[in-house]
Amino acid sequence: MSTALPLATPMLDPPVAPRDHAAGPAGARVTLVEYADFECPSCGAAHDVIQAARRAFGDNLRLVFRHFPLRDSHPHALDAARAAEAAAEQGQFWPMHDRLFQRQHALEPEDLGRYARKLDLDMVRWSRVKALPSTEERVLADLAGGRRSGVRGTPTLFINGARYDGLVERGPLLNALARAALAPREPGPGR
């Protein structure tokens, strides 16, 4: 009689670090890491679910966003990611992140510029940072980290460092987050 070996749940690599875009307190009971692509429709749908989770959990949840632009299928994804990074340089990552997901159908360069203007960003600085090679490297570093962590598509979520393989819908995701929040906490930065 053969015994099926349990498959190990892929873990987040690298762990959450100060360089990441995080919303919520560092000491939150649950850390949700999202690998996503601004042009991906499924990520747009997941955005609403994750916003609901943020409202529901409040300070019990920390959300971390990492880029995973699928350049083959989404030609605007990398440019949108760079626009978000350039906004982050002026402390406006999350407003730009929300705006990009809300307007996924319009991610042409002039659209991105319009969004940046709406956020009252310093446009010269934003354009310069967006064009810097280091900005693209930052995005591609997230992409490489995602591949190492077992990300195959978007959106992919990690709850307290472990990949979440359930449905990215309100009920199942909130259940999983609540279960993680109530689980005994393990020390360490790799959540």
Place this chain on the structure above:
Amino acid sequence: MTAKSSPPAARAAVREIGRHTVIRLVGYYLFAGGLLLLVSAMLPENPPPGIAPSTPMPSTMGGMLDWFRGEVALFPDGAPRWVDALFQMVGAVVLVLPLAFTYVRTRTRVKFDHSLVQTVIMLPVVVTAILVVVRDSLALAFSLAGIVAAVRFRNNLRESGDAVYIFGAIGIGFASGIHALSVAAVLSIVFVVVELALWKFNFSADFERTFARLCLPSGADLAGLPGSNEPPHPEPAAAPATDGKTTRLRIYVDRPEAARPLIETVLARDAKRWSFEAEEQAPDHGAPVLAYRVRPKKSVGLENLRGNLLREGAPHVVAADDTPRL
């Protein structure tokens, strides 16, 4: 757990009439009473004799009232019949509105009958009109009896208590129709006070278990009756099913018995209305979920209420998810 040992917050929120409701009702009655008194002085059924308009005000109280009625009377020789009928009908509506309000306030979502509210408001108007037509005519009264006997209405009320509202509305219409608005006013006030008191104190519910013990076979399952050891499930305060302001909150907790008192303390303070719906178990051995119907106070708002639940419910409450407004 008996009803007496349930959390104070939960008990306080069950069947709470509310200070604002009482103030509104008292204010409404004062306003309506003043208005009806003024209009009845302007449209006297029997104009006061012997007081001619624009004569000096007498010094006695009775004389002053007669003088006032003579001064404000619109029709010194008696109001036309249609004006009189209109006044009685409006008076009936004004006095029956608190009954309709009491019905809405005291009925749960399951027991609430939307059509009955309209019936209670319209019925006294029709009854008043019939009585204005019939007046003192015996022949018309017999004709009416014949017509009513020929028409049959059969409709099951959702609750036997609803019949009382129908009779209350008929009583107000009857009193208004015979120019006894003061009697209609007294009926309206007594009805509302007694009905709210019966609802608030849940009169006779405490004896339900006694009746069950007497009437049911020995060994019958009495769980769920008042006084049993089942956890109390407070009857929800009346909230229309779709008022647009009520939200269903699903609250994720570690231990329901520890979380409920904390949650309900916050709800008793920050919600205008709330009721416990159910305890659910998330699939795959997930966290227990407590479901509540909540209408947050305007001054607090849903987001602040949620924040207070998370903060004051810690460490037992981990999340509070709202479904779209009901």
